[in-house]
Amino acid sequence: MANCAWYLYETSNYDICLRMVETGQLACGDDTETMQYAVFCNIAGLTYYELNKLGDCRRNLEVFYHLQEKHLKKDDLEVSHFYAGSRPPTMLTVL
Numbered sequence: 001m002a003n004c005a006w007y008l009y010e011t012s013n014y015d016i017c018l019r020m021v022e023t024g025q026l027a028c029g030d031d032t033e034t035m036q037y038a039v040f041c042n043i044a045g046l047t048y049y050e051l052n053k054l055g056d057c058r059r060n061l062e063v064f065y066h067l068q069e070k071h072l073k074k075d076d077l078e079v080s081h082f083y084a085g086s087r088p089p090t091m092l093t094v095l
Contacts, residue, residue, distance in 0.1 A: 001020060001023065001024045001027065002024060002036070002039045002040060002043065004020055005017050005020040005021050005024060005040065005043045006043055008020055009043055009046060009047050009050075012050070014047050014050060014051055017043065017047050018044060018047055018048075021040045021043050021044045021047070024036075024040045025037060025040045025041075025044075028040070033067065033070070034067070034071075035067060035068075035071050035072075037063075037067065038063065038064045038067035038068055038071070039064075041060040041061070041063040041064040041067070042060070042061065042064040044056070044060040045057045045058070045059075045060035045061035045064060046061075048060060
């Protein structure tokens with residue numbers, strides 16, 4: 001589901017992307033401390049940035065950063081993927 005949301009983000013289908021992200025977050029249920037949930041927050045944050053909804057962008061990216069710091073070491077390869085601007089961290093490992 002995260003791969004689909006990322007594709008929608010990359011193709012500028014922001015409304016559908018946000019619906020996919022919301023569905024993914026709902027599928028996580030109460031388990032909002034996982035990297036899978038973080039990936040959805042990352043995609044949502046980047047999408048809100050493109051829509052110039054900066055408050056929503058910041059809220060989602062702050063959750064993403066918090067969870068990334070909690071689960072990944074600073075020198076983890078997945079962290080470098082995010083800073084390099086490629087796919088969201090752990091997208092391939094959570095699915």
